[in-house]
Amino acid sequence: MRLTLAAEIAVAVALLATGFGALSGWGCVAAAAVGTVVLWAGGWAGAAALFAFFLSSSALSHLLPDPAARQGEAKGGRRDAGQVLANGGAAAIAALAASTRPTLALWAITSSLAVAAADTWATAIGATSPRPPHHILSGATIPAGTSGGVTLRGTFGALLGALVVAAAAAVVTRSARLFMVAAVVGWVGMVLDSALGGTVQGRFHCPACDVDTERAIHRCGTPALPTHGWHWLTNDGVNAIATGSGAVLGAAAWYWIGRGAR
Secondary structure (H helix, E strand, C coil), rough: HHHHHHHHHHHHHHHHHHCCCCHHHHHHHHHHEEEEHHHHHHHHHHHHHHHHHHHHHHHHHHCCCHHHHHHCCCCCCCCCHHHHHHHHHHHHHHHHCCCHHHHHHHHHHHHHHHHHHHHHHHHHHCCCCCCCCECCCCCEEECCCCCCCECCCHHHHHHHHHHHHHHHHHHHHCCCCHHHHHHHHHHHHHHHHHHHHHEEEEEECCCCEEEEEEEECCCCCCEEEEEEEEECHHHHHHHHHHHHHHHHHHHHHHHHHCCCCC
16 A cells, blocks of 8 residues: 555544544554555555554443442543554564565464454453453452453453454455464464463552552552562553564464465
8 A cells, every 4th residue: 555545544544533532642643654564564564454453442441331440440442552562563563574474464464463352352352241350360259350350251252352453354365374364363363462461570569558550650649559570560561572472473373374375
């Protein structure tokens, strides 16, 4: 896709999303930048994957409750620049790195966005579970909205999210192999995201409110004390690692089984 056309489409969609309350101001800027690069390198199939992720995730975020809101951890319905880059930054970097090989770029883009969709769908659909989540590694029951928690319903939602993005790109390219790879990588990436969130993501305790939090500065404004994990690793950082891993796995799959494929 021509760069000018990619930029025009990305900016138009970002502005429209901002108007509907899906993006903050800086989130709009980040989304326009990510969208431009992805559409330029990934073409219409990359656009299909990106829009499938963004539209479905935005709809779920507005329709279903955010479990983090129960603990006052939710950022709100408007995605900020950090969230946009955590979910789409890896796809954009992969697009730039593989821009001379469009099919390779598309496999990396689609796989990365499938991870982002799987994580978002798992969180949104898992919030409707009548049972509390369990820690992905220890199996202990933990509060809803805590990183590292999984439910059967959320796990099924993750698979659906990955399938939606994989199918969007595969329909355009008519590639069954791309569909299967992106769907599998998407789900595996969600598992990695949960494992990192439950082990090395920073956790804190607010001495003023006497509650645990994932924020270094609690919502009350009090600096929180680190209690677990790497204090510098936020939820956005975990998402970035997971989506980056998805891009790498998608690219590796292309080298292994995708060469010569559409």
